[in-house]
Structures are given as C-alpha cells and as structure tokens.
Amino acid sequence: MPASDFSTRLLGNAPQSLARNIIGKMLGLANRITGRYRYDTLRLEHVCGVPLLILPTVFNPRLLRTGEYFASVIAGARLGAGGDVLDMGTGSGICAVLAARQAHRVVAVDINRAAVHCARMNAALNHHEERIECRQGDLFAPLDDLRFDTVFFNPPFIVGTPANERDCAWRSADVAARFAAGLARHLTSGGRAYLLLSTFGDACGIFVDELGRHGFALSVFAVRQYVNERVTILEARPPALAAEPT
Numbered sequence: 001m002p003a004s005d006f007s008t009r010l011l012g013n014a015p016q017s018l019a020r021n022i023i024g025k026m027l028g029l030a031n032r033i034t035g036r037y038r039y040d041t042l043r044l045e046h047v048c049g050v051p052l053l054i055l056p057t058v059f060n061p062r063l064l065r066t067g068e069y070f071a072s073v074i075a076g077a078r079l080g081a082g083g084d085v086l087d088m089g090t091g092s093g094i095c096a097v098l099a100a101r102q103a104h105r106v107v108a109v110d111i112n113r114a115a116v117h118c119a120r121m122n123a124a125l126n127h128h129e130e131r132i133e134c135r136q137g138d139l140f141a142p143l144d145d146l147r148f149d150t151v152f153f154n155p156p157f158i159v160g161t162p163a164n165e166r167d168c169a170w171r172s173a174d175v176a177a178r179f180a181a182g183l184a185r186h187l188t189s190g191g192r193a194y195l196l197l198s199t200f201g202d203a204c205g206i207f208v209d210e211l212g213r214h215g216f217a218l219s220v221f222a223v224r225q226y227v228n229e230r231v232t233i234l235e236a237r238p239p240a241l242a243a244e245p246t
Helices: 003-011 017-034 066-077 094-100 113-125 175-186 204-213
Strands: 043-047 050-054 084-088 105-110 132-136 148-153 187-198 217-225 230-237
Touching (some): 066 187, 148 175, 175 187
C-alpha cells in the first residue's frame, strides 16, 4: 500500500481547505469574543478534573482541545497503569499528571524550558512530584538508555522550522523521522506508544509513514471528530511485536 494511502486509511481525509479556513476563522472570532485567544497569559485551567497552572508560551490543553482529549483517553483507558511512562512533549504536564495516578513512574520531557517548569509545578500542585520527573531536551536526548512501557506524544502538526521554543509545539522539520527512528530503543519488549494525530496540518501523515517504515505495527486506538478536524490516537507496537496479536 502506498504511504499516502496508508496514512489516509488510519487518519482519514483532511477537511477541504476552503471549508477548513472558513470554520477556522469563525472559531478564531469566537475565541476572541470569549477571551479564549489569550494564549500567552498566565491561566488557571481545570482539565479532566485536574487543576493546571498554564505559563506563557506553554501549550494549553483546554484551549487547544487536543491535549484535553488525549488526557481524557489516558485517564479513561488507564494507559500506563503499573508501568514506566514517558510523556514526550509534555507541555503543561496534564498527561503526565493523569498517568501518574496509576503508573509506577513518569518521565516528562519537553524542549520548551517554560513547559518543563510548568509541568514540574503542576506535578507538585497535584501532589505527584515524587512520581513525575521532568527533563528538558530534544526528543529522546535527555533519556540516556531509559526504556518505558508506555510512551505518549502529542507532536507538532505542521512541517516547518520553529521560530522559537513555543513554536516547537506546532512546527518541526524532522521530528517525525527522528521520533520513529529512536522510539524502539526506548520501549520495553511489550511497550506501546500512543500518538495524538490530526487532519489539521501536514505533519501527522508523515508520523504514520515513518513509523510504518521502521516496522511498527499501527492501529487506531481512539477517534474524535470535531467540526473542522478529525483527531486520532494511534497505537504503535515495536517491530519485534508486529507479528504478535494484541
């Protein structure tokens, strides 16, 4: 199956660009009217019943909805229960905090220094500072030879060069290829990775293609359809497990 067909089969077709642009502008206007456009202000949010302090330049999981959806699936399915968890691109730390309720250990990584500080604060705010370790760095660089039973990643959706650390949450030229190349070395023999991918942007199909190229067995774990976007949580099993039944 061609790579583009494989991506479409798992992620679905992106909305038509004209309709997406119109809906995006309408949502942008609504956000301005309600005050939800204040992305770079200090905010106190509640996501899945968890209080979060969101620092400027840090991805807000409630305002941007994908983070809140990912967190709700992690909590509802008890992903990572009893094991060691890696929360890649942790942002506010919401996925790390929810995973820490049931995991043995959580390591939260982000390239944005403000996000690492934010995640550390939210771990303490929710009394999980003993179970969550926050590290700053690019993808797997700060992890040495650590392996995990479960990996979470809400990656950048747009292909391009990030303008700053905040923009790394949205844009990357090569994260998909580097993540797929390094993932197997940081998963245990029975490990699983869960990626939140979207029909918004042009990078998510590349994640599917790169993981497939490296021999990962891929399946759809959960799907959420919004008016202008389809969000898919993709489960990836390492190459050694690709032939084993789930």
